[in-house]
Amino acid sequence: MFAKTGSYAFRASIVLILIYVLAGIFVGPTAGIVGAISRQLLPVWLALVVTFAVSVVFKRKLGLYGKLFDSTVGMIGFALVMFWVFTGIFGGVFDVLVTHDSLSQVSGMKNKLPGTPLARADATDYPWFLLGGDNLARDVFSRLIKGSWVVIQIAPMATIFAFMVGITLGLPAGYYGGKLDVFLSFLANLILAFPVILIFYLLVTPEIVLTGLPSYMAIVLFIFPLVFVAVLLNSRYYTQPSVRTPVLIAVLGLFGWLYLSMISNDGALVKTSTYDIPGLPAFLDLFDIGPGLLVVFVAVVFVNAPTVFRIVRGLALDIKTRDYVAAAQTRGEGPWYIMLWEILPNARGPLIVDFCLRIGYTTILLGTLGFFGLGLESESPDWGTTINAGRRLLSLYPHAAIVPALALLSLVLGLNLLADGLREESLRD
Amino acid sequence: MEALTWTGALTWLNPILGLSAAIMVAAYTAQIVVSVMPRAGLRSAGGTWRAWIEAQGECSPKPGATLFGQVSC
């Protein structure tokens, strides 16, 4: 009885919320702040509707991704995540959703409440600060949108690197076992036993940065994707040298270039006060990662990799006893082929689920780092930094901190629900 | 320009949403409370080992069931 009432009330609430959103799309600011935001986000809604329509229509042909649309929890999670992904892409790349520049200060708007009209608005300006202004009189709404792009970029990238490291080390540990396993597991435990925040503080301490330690760690950690891809392709194609050689050269060339671009800054791999290690010259350098961002990246990969390592190692231990692994051994396959082509694909279910969860953790971690003022610059619109900036006036003007906090909460919640849905569906039939 | 309120012309909807959300929370809470209340005769069904079998049946044969290194159901 309660279950039924609850489910009806749940549906009613969802319908009502949809009414606010839909009405907002049509009447805009007449429907208040919610309506105005809803209209502002119109491209996001359209993208979401298209994604869902296409996915639901073809869900039987889309494998695990399609099965996600059989689970309510999974769909809600996916919707939340995709909402922020689209917001990030539209706002960050195409610059459409934002109402004001996220860095410029508007006079008279300091700490104004949500819905406050601009004091001296030009005809071209958007007439309100939808979610109010922060203590530097910047638009909270626009900063939220811009910040979502930063979060959407960094968290998955850092997680991918952590997975590369974890997989490349976890597979041999699980597959070979023995001394290698004991050694690698010991290292993983060592890192896991160390307080995370302390590691972060150590890494950003100027004295440590001066020794070049983060750069060295980046050199080591970022090479794993390169190794991974090289081994993956070589083990698969080594029986056909005519295919293998060109493919390897092309792929390794590209990845090598990206790798070198990533780890070299201003033409140097490591720059300390006493010595330099020269890197890629500036004209070949595709992009520079700011020293703050590099530290964040290194730190996040460093603390996430051991957990991934343990999951992969456990899965490899399980899967290596299967007959198809024995079949590969008896036809003389190399160990890396077995690990990467026989074991890894069959471990993908749990890994995908963990990947979603881990993006969530990483997002929180980035928020935490931003909150401590580590890593990104203080004017960065990312959510952690914004929460930290708004914290000081929390009791007087809470909106500047609460808005990004709620955003962070909804994204991580979405990722967790998505992971739950994926796990539930992957376990079914 | 006027300052915007949160829901503008739709303010009349707020009490309805509030009511429906309140009912939802109350109903789900009640459901949880009822489900953990001890039921008479729950002890039997052949003892604890049967529950264990059932848990095994749902859990063991799926290859994807191992998450975080251990079996998760």
Place this chain on the structure above:
Amino acid sequence: MTKRTYDGPILEIDNLSISFFTRLREIPAVMDFSVSVKPGEAVGLVGESGCGKSTVALGVMQDLGANGRVVGGSIKFKGRDLSEMSAEELRDIRGSQIAMIYQEPMASLNPAMRIGKQLMEVPMIHAGISEKQAYARALQLVTDVKLPDPERILKAYPHQLSGGQQQRIVIAMALMSEPSLLILDEPTTALDVTVEAAIVELVKDLGRKYGTSMLFISHNLGLVLETCDRICVMYSGEAVERGSIEDVFDEMQHPYTQALFRSIPLPGADKNARPLIAIPGNFPLPHERPPGCNFGPRCDYFQAGRCDQGPIMMQDVPGNERHATRCVRFQEIDWAAPPQMAELKEKGEIGRVVLKMDKLKKYYQVAANSMFGGIAAKVVKANEELSFEAHESETLAIVGESGCGKSTFAKVLMGLETATEGRIMLDGQDIGNIPIEDRSTQNVADIQMVFQNPFDTLNPSMTVGRQIIRALEIFRVGDNSKDRHRRMLELLDLVKLPREFANRMPRQLSGGQKQRVGIARAFAGDARIVVADEPVSALDVSVQAAVTDLLMEIQREQKTTLLFISHDLSIVRYLSDRVMVMYLGHVVELGTTDQVFSPPYHPYTEALLSAVPIADTRVKKKHIVLEGDVPSAMNPPPGCPFQTRCRWKSQVPGDKCETVLPALRRLASDHEIKCHLTDAQLAEMEPVIELDLAAQ
């Protein structure tokens, strides 16, 4: 207590239909199924996997899960409809009057609870007796299930017992509350043959002693013959034939039953003269059943217009109201007509020696802790002095129970392990000490393996075609990818799979089809020696014959040497040329199939033969039940490895068996045996299996 006052049928299932509801559709698992079990009667439920026999059992337990539902008919237990009982009553009946024994004993025991406590819990909850009485009863039952040292067992945890002992405890637990009905769902499938024989013997005895009715679910016709009074054959959710054991085994009235019996290797079958007849086609999926007779599309007697029209009802066989069949044509078919023989197969000429084992030994060092050292390493002697030869186009069967060292031998042969001592000569080249990564591609391709578990033998995330092509790539077959693709399609033809299967994923294939892909993959590099590790034991009976035939046919064509590892002696007798019996790493007997299967036997071979259930009412078997379990290879008994369980030990003077390892001695040409019994004693042995032709 009113337990014993009811004297109608214990269980009456009437037109039962059970369906499972998935997101896509309703899947009828059982349709129009009727059976009744009288007090003290044992009824066997036989069928292939997916035929709904376990669903019936779950239906009786009223334990169909969230998706299953009884959609028609009734299940009456002692005259009362189970579906009308309250949850309370059901719970009470399940624990105290109906008990179920599952396939996997470990899954029925709580690993964190002592055996005694688990046993005592049952009557304490259901009958409310005191702890003291419960303990006495537990002790009594553990003695009844013939476990040694019952008091120690009661204090043990489940993991401290062997698989056979665990299953005995599960049986004891089921009997604790003196149930009127015992449901056994494949209770011995996970066990070794000799252990299985002992358990079956025990179940029969206990059934007699306690007057319990039994519903015995199995896929093994031989086991049902040995345990049951009546039998019900199921096919694709329906009962197709029902009757007493004699009626069904000797006067079958349904084409499926007949086809089933023709596809299993009974004594007298021969791979060349009287090959098995596989049932054509595949088992229909539950939602793709044909109209009319479910067996129609695979039936030799199929008649369009009659067999594919409307539902077919169960009909009584005239003159025998307890024998019924679901076939519209059963009175027209001449059941005695001999099967249409497939053309006689030319026996393959056994050629030169391809593989020669010379005193092969494999010991393992079991280290206590690899990193910190510590306790002295133990040695496991997995293989002791294996010497034999295998010829071209010969089938050599390696027989033995789990732990006898046959898998270790296979590993050493494949190069996954290296030999501790001795040589493996392949074409005169010693490969015993060359690990697989150092062997030449040709050597690796020459020795390939077919695995036991069809659901595990293919990589689930790669298409069938890709997996075969990968084997071709690694064996350097073909010059380019087009070449290999063509060769892959040819291999699919070789194992008689349609070419479209190249693009399928393994999960879209049935067990038999997967096994065929496994065989195709093994022959990708034109293997000359194929190690088949129980290749058909996990398959359904009707599919076994087809896969066995396929192996034989490929062997005839390609002159392959087949090393057939198995514990199923009926299939070994059917297809092998020579047999090697292994026990605890030793070869105890080696000879041609006829020599091994007729006296004189090694005492272990004798016990193995007697343990094999044979689905033929004419067969008379001697019952030899082996006591105890196979000793651990870590701590083998001194002297003869089999001395702890041998029933002939008293015939050997002195303590020779306990102290001296017997040498392998030659009895006749090609017949070798490792035993202390004298020639005269061996000559006195009587055959274990006799075909009673007079009864025919």
